[in-house]
Amino acid sequence: MIGPNSAAPWDSDEQRLAADAADFTWMVSRFAGETAGVVDAIAVSSDGLLIAVSRPQDQGASERLAAVVSGMTSLAAGAGGNYGLGALNKVIIDMEGGYLLIARIGSGAVLGAVTTSDAKxxxxxxxxxxxANRVGTVLSPALIMELKNTVGMGVPARGTGGGQG
Incomplete structure (x- = not known):
């Protein structure tokens, strides 16, 4: 994966998975921090579990958002199936105070982003x-499992001093 925690070729599979998990979490935080109008972002596995958060200090809010994102993803998949529209690309929910955008980032996960009302x-x-293009090809079932096991544990991003990047 591309990030501050990239494992060396001689690292064990477990070390590479841990480094990739930290990189993925760092990338979610970076996406939220650098994309104008985004106030929060999470990644959710296809079975509805939280796998990465942009704001680890607010785990409860992230878990509630994961439930919403998972539910909306299921509804969109149902609509796509009923009308032969294919797999989910994006869902946009327009609310009074902002938006919730959901995008597929691989066969096993989606990215949810909460934005301000004036976000472009x-x-x-x-x-x-x-x-999605950056992470989709490396977001393997093994990495998703590693992310499920480490989310909320404050996985430090090596090279960034820990926490948000």
Whole structure:
């Protein structure tokens, strides 16, 4: 994976998985921190479990958002199946105070982003697509399992001093 924690070729599989998990979490935090209008971002596995958060200090809010994202993903998949529209690309929910955008980032996960009401949706959607292109190919079932096991544990991002990047 591309990030501050990239494992060396001689590292064990477990070390590489741990480094990739830290990189993925760092990338979610970076996406939220650098994308104009985004106030929070999470990644959720296809079975509805939280796998990464942009704000680890608010685990309860992240878990509630994961439930919403998972539910909306299921509803979108149902609509896509009923009408032959294919797999989910993005879901956009327009609320009075902002938006919730959900994008598929691989076969096993989605990215959810909460934005302000004045966020430029095209820019946020574009950044979500770039994020998916960066992580989608390396987001393996093994990495998703590692992320499920480490989310909320404050996995430090090596090279960033820990915490948010």
């Amino acid at each position: 949706l095209a820019n946020v959607a574009y950044e979500m697509t770039l994020f």
